[in-house]
Amino acid sequence: MDALLHQILAGLATGGIYASVALALVMIYQATHLVNFAQGEMAMFSTYIAWTLINAGMPYWGAFFLTVAFSFVFGVVIERVVIRPVENSPVLAVVVVFIALLFILNSIIGWIYTYTIKPFPSPFPEQPFFGNKLMSSHEMGAIGVTLVVLLLLYAFFRFTPLGLAMRAAAQNPESSRLVGIRVGWMLALGWGLAAAIGSVAGMMVAPIVFLDPNMMGGVLLYAFAAALVGGIDSPGGAVFGGFLVGVLENVLGAFVIGNELKLAVALVLIIGVLTVRPSGFFGKVHVTRV
Amino acid sequence: MKRMLVPIAALLSAALASSAALAQKKYDQGASDKEILVGNINPYSGPASAYGTIGRTIAAYFKKVNEEGGVNGRQINMISYDDGYSPPKTVEMARKLVEQDKVLLIFQSLGTPPNSAIHKYMNAKKVPHLFVATGATKWNDPKTFPWTMGWQPNYQTEAKIYAQHILKEKPNAKIAVLYQNDDYGKDYLQGFKDGLGAKAKTMIVKEASYEVSDPTVDSQMAQLQASGADTFFNITIPKFAAQAIRRAWDSGWKPVHYLNNVSGSIGSTLKPAGLDKSVGLITTLYLKDQNDKAWANDPAVVEWTAFMKKYYPDGSLLATENFYGWNVAQTLVQVLKQSGNDLTRANVMKQAASLKGFVVPGLLPGIKINTSASDFAPIESVQLARFNGTDWVRFGEIMGK
């Protein structure tokens, strides 16, 4: 029983990682209806910025917020400079541009910072909370941060005019244009927000997996699965999906099928769920208009 | 017309004279009076790009050798290609090097799967496939593959040494093993089991594998801890080794912790994991650790640091790969030196197989490179070491051959 509890908690901890990246994926999907394959590498890029700032002597929280701000601008710039020219191209051409971005960011960071893993500081104490040895305090803290981000997002979209405008622009660009929303900028804002959330995710992930240019490679797939299982248009669903994937994967790996195939089986299960509930647990069911 | 004949005659006589004087000069493709062309394949992109820096260090070292006059008056020119750690690409690049660039030999191609893909080809073409950058045991097989040779101590030898140490120190140990689910992890695991012999079945209470693409090994660590093991053999690459060390510390599991040499670097594994959390780790070493304070004033480390600053300033001084590359490159230079003016492939291979007590500066005191016609494993000895919080403290004798 203890072993099971241990696996569930370990699953929640890794699930927190998936959840935070899944949240960024959902953000960009809400703005653009695309899944950004470079999301993980963008988060990794931001985390290196934070690492550089901290190493230059900046206090943790200063570096944290500066990185978030920088990442927001970085996201907007990427949308304006790289994505804008292919806006009207076929979807798959945009996907190829995402893959290209992934390659470029990964390669350039590896070139500048080398591939040696680097420790990344955590804002949380090293000793576990309440003497609980099953989860480190950073892991608990990271989950907390993810939930805070989720709340902020919810509030932003629900209660601010800008959030409303962004939602409108994503859902119906033509009508939004008619009511005076600058749809192009809303897209760019979406990219900025996604990049900012990604940077938070990166800074929360790095103390656990260590900072290296490939740190997001493995995470992205799980985050993708998490976002979809929760419902790609639901931030809450994405977070739930992250935890679900993390726990499912660990429990299956430890008790049912062994570590060798845990990823495969977890994915098969998720896809099984999706064939029954095609829009995820919390996604909106779309009715096709003929 | 007559005027033309004079210089031609002069040339002819000069040619005749020099060919008489240099009768012993022999070349295969890729070698000449001026240069020795060496091929190299490294993952500069893709999932194993962390190792790409080895290729850059080697290139930097050859640059240094060339600036200092080359080998026996010949410049070493290395052509290096990226295979992204993908075996099909390795085949393509090896063929390009051999058939199009016409190199004399291929040096330090990296990784077991990529080298497995070109193993047969290199031997069919009879092109030296020297000092491959992988610790698989199969590279030491001069009978079937007389053109391929490894360099570092192989994984199985190393794992057997841990097994012997456990059998001696703690014959009733309950052992947990974490290993990477690929050729490297399984080679170690095999050697470890062979070393434990009949007791492997009872002593190993839990094995857990992970994939390189896994974000963390938390789940595996929880499984291993739950098994009640008191001894832990950690077969992981630096990133996961650091995670495992920290995870064990976080969760209060304190087994006797054996860490494979692959992750033995203080700079790239123990520092990120936390030096205080790494106290008591046991590993084997064959190279000096350039980040270990104990070696800070060692001539090898001092020379290497100066070399890095001058020839590869972008390279990380923390990365063991760069120290490794510097040492392995010197081994090749030695082979080329020994080959003298007979730069045929057969002779290069013969010289590679006649290294006797050769010492590269980075090797631990007492470890020497020995090869022979029936022994294609250049480095076969290692020494156990325990981490005391700042340095690796070596203990016991040099083990292996």
Add this chain to the structure above:
Amino acid sequence: MKRLSLIGYGVLLLVACVLPFLVSEYRTFQFTLVLVYSIALLGLNILTGYNGQISLGHGAFYAIGAYVAAVLMDKAGFPYWATIPVAGAVCLLAGFLFGLPALRLEGLYLALATFALGVSLPQLLKYHHFEGWTGGVQGVVITKPDAPEFLAVLGLPLNQDQWLYFFTLAITVVMFLLAWNLLRGRLGRAMMAIRDNHVAAEAMGVNNAMVKSLTFGVSAMFTGVAGALGAIAIQFVAPDSFNIFVSLTFLIGIVIGGLASIPGAIYGALFIQFVPNIADEFSKAAPWAIFGLFLIGFTYLMPLGIAGAIRLGLARLTGKEHNSQPGKP
């Protein structure tokens, strides 16, 4: 136009036949790989370009084809040529079966399902219960075929690379003809109808479920045949040869080559074979960055792929209205 393109294909085939006598063995080997990739890309293009189903995991079918060939040659003593149809059949079935549940998934969800397939297949290949067959993490080494002896008797001695090239070329031609016929026919029209408007297609009496699954199967079959040929050319299969980047490379290939275009598969194959090598020549420090820049450059300049750009260019040259339906070969 029809006659013109026929002549075009004839010239192309002629060039392809002469090529191995003009270039080195190593180049011949590279062009063999181009042919192999072109079959794989054609397979993916049938699914994605013509039927609108996105697959991020076609590397899996490529791997299955490769392993079928390798295992049959290594364990069952099959001659190399006999493994090709088996690999195709196995992948046809695998693709069809995978397509059945995947049918219910659309767009992104299908992308995830295929992505998952692409990511998990190498793990299956390593799985210890299959090790007896697959060789586990070590993979399988296979022997390169020699040219049949009758060719030498006929006074046409070919070396191994040339023979393999012609063998691959013959299969490539067969596969391209097959694809061309298929896409022109009933199934092809149904596929495109579903891509353009699946509700309307259903209303017109197209059995969407069946057509989509079949398309998946056919597409996997093409890619599987390519995988088998690739394994024979490389002489080695291992789980590490088939990571997710293979699938992404295929996707890049069809987009850069041109979606829903048969010659696009050839352009795409040339791109994925040669452009990474060019990137590597530019920079050892960051070859992926250069490759990424190439990708962005191509998508900016030719959003409809190389095939699309050529089509537009030809249309401008001949002054004729260009064929606005990219589906027509």
